[in-house]
Amino acid sequence: IRTAAVIPAAGRGVRLGPGAPKALRTLGGTPMLVHAVRAMAASRAVSLVVVVAPPDGAPEVRTLLDEHSFGRTELLVVPGGETRQESVRRGLDALPDGIDVVLVHDAARPLVPVDTVDAVIATVRSGAPAVVPALPLADTVKQVEPRPRGEAEPVTGTPERALLRAVQTPQGFDRETLLKAHDTVVEGEGATDDAGLVERLGAPVVVVPGHEEAFKVTRPLDLVLAEAVLARRRA
Ligand code: C5P
Numbered sequence: 001i002r003t004a005a006v007i008p009a010a011g012r013g014v015r016l017g018p019g020a021p022k023a024l025r026t027l028g029g030t031p032m033l034v035h036a037v038r039a040m041a042a043s044r045a046v047s048l049v050v051v052v053a054p055p056d057g058a059p060e061v062r063t064l065l066d067e068h069s070f071g072r073t074e075l076l077v078v079p080g081g082e083t084r085q086e087s088v089r090r091g092l093d094a095l096p097d098g099i100d101v102v103l104v105h106d107a108a109r110p111l112v113p114v115d116t117v118d119a120v121i122a123t124v125r126s127g128a129p130a131v132v133p134a135l136p137l138a139d140t141v142k143q144v145e146p147r148p149r150g151e152a153e154p155v156t157g158t159p160e161r162a163l164l165r166a167v168q169t170p171q172g173f174d175r176e177t178l179l180k181a182h183d184t185v186v187e188g189e190g191a192t193d194d195a196g197l198v199e200r201l202g203a204p205v206v207v208v209p210g211h212e213e214a215f216k217v218t219r220p221l222d223l224v225l226a227e228a229v230l231a232r233r234r235a
Contacts, residue, residue, distance in 0.1 A: 003121055004048040004099045005040035005170060006091035009033050009107035010055065010080025015218050021054050022217070023107035024064070028230040032217060033061070034068050035110030040103065040170065041073035042114040045121045049073055050094050051107075052080040052087040088194060089182050095175070101125060102178050104194045105170035111229055112170065112214035119208050120172040129177040130198040133210035134165035168210040171195050177203055 013022025023033035033051065040046050049070070053061035062077045078094045080087035088104055095102065101124050103117070116133050123131040140161050144153040171194050173181075181197035191197045195205045217226050 001100045001125055002047055002098050003043075003045045003101040003103065004050060004095055005046050005103040005105050006050045006052065006088060006095075007033070007036055007040065007105050007107050008052045008080060008084055008087040008091065009036070009061070010052050010057075010087040011084065011108070012054075013108070016223070017220055021057070024061075025217075025223070027110060027217075027223070027226050028234070030068075031064060032110045032226075033107045034065065036105060036107045037065065037068075037070055037073075037075070039110065039112050039114070040105055040117065041070040043117045043121065045101075045118065046073060046103070048076065048096070048099065050076045050078060050091045052091045053077050055079045055081065083187060085182070085187055085191065085197075092179060092182060100175055101172060102175050103170035103172050104178075106216060108216045108218065109169050109214050110217065111226060112168070113211050116168075116209075116211045116214055117170055120170055123206065123208050124172040124174060128206050129174040129203050130195050130205040131172040132167045132193075132195045132205060132207050133170070133214060134167040134207045135210045135212070137161055137164050137166055165207055166210075167193060167195065167207070168214040168216070169193075173198065177201070 009023035016022055024031050037049050040049050058077050058079045076094055078090050120131050142155050143157040144155055147153045181201050185197040185200050199205050213229055
């Protein structure tokens with residue numbers, strides 16, 4: 001069974017503040033995307049990584065990645081689209097025959113440990129069509145009626161925290177299931193992750209334990225945390 005990882009890295013990262021596209025921001029002097037590719041290549045099971053670059057940035061991303069070594073893992077770079085879903089779709093379209101298991105991993109989660117990656121792959125290989133790493137929540141979550149920024153928002157409910165999980169990536173899939181989900185679910189129906197598309201198909205999705213260090217670098221404070229995690233690893 002051959003496994004590939006698709007890394008959508010075409011987002012601009014506006015929430016991180018002004019500057020380069022998010023995946024190209026550096027952590028410990030190395031672009032976040034390079035960390036993310038290494039995190040996938042660290043798994044012995046992953047034979048191919050497909051990086052989905054900003055729509056007009058594929059040649060630059062290729063050049064950047066060629067400056068680094070990823071062991072025996074093969075690398076493809078393809079241009080992305082307007083939305084994350086479109087970007088993932090373009091990555092899937094680039095997969096060669098013979099790949100049976102597909103991971104989808106956000107470039108914005110550069111520090112996911114290899115044990116988490118391997119646990120996701122193992123669970124797919126043992127027969128689960130869709131597998132998501134996830135953690136229990138520290139915060140209580142409220143559902144609200146959204147209002148314009150600055151206005152108080154009425155609370156409409158409080159889901160039971162013990163039943164909630166915050167999901168991470170890499171999410172792992174049986175290739176056929178993920179392709180079918182992308183073919184079937186129409187863009188704009190609000191799925192913010194790939195497993196969400198599979199759920200809409202009615203196929204089972206399971207959760208395995210995620211990892212604290214697989215957090216998503218979204219806001220400026222996340223960069224501070226990511227630098228600290230890297231420094232601790234290097235100590
Ligand atoms: O915006 P969000 O944090 O959900 O983005 C998650 C991942 O999807 C990031 O790695 C980002 O680069 C990627 N993305 C993409 N194409 C887009 C938008 C986001 O590849 N059009």
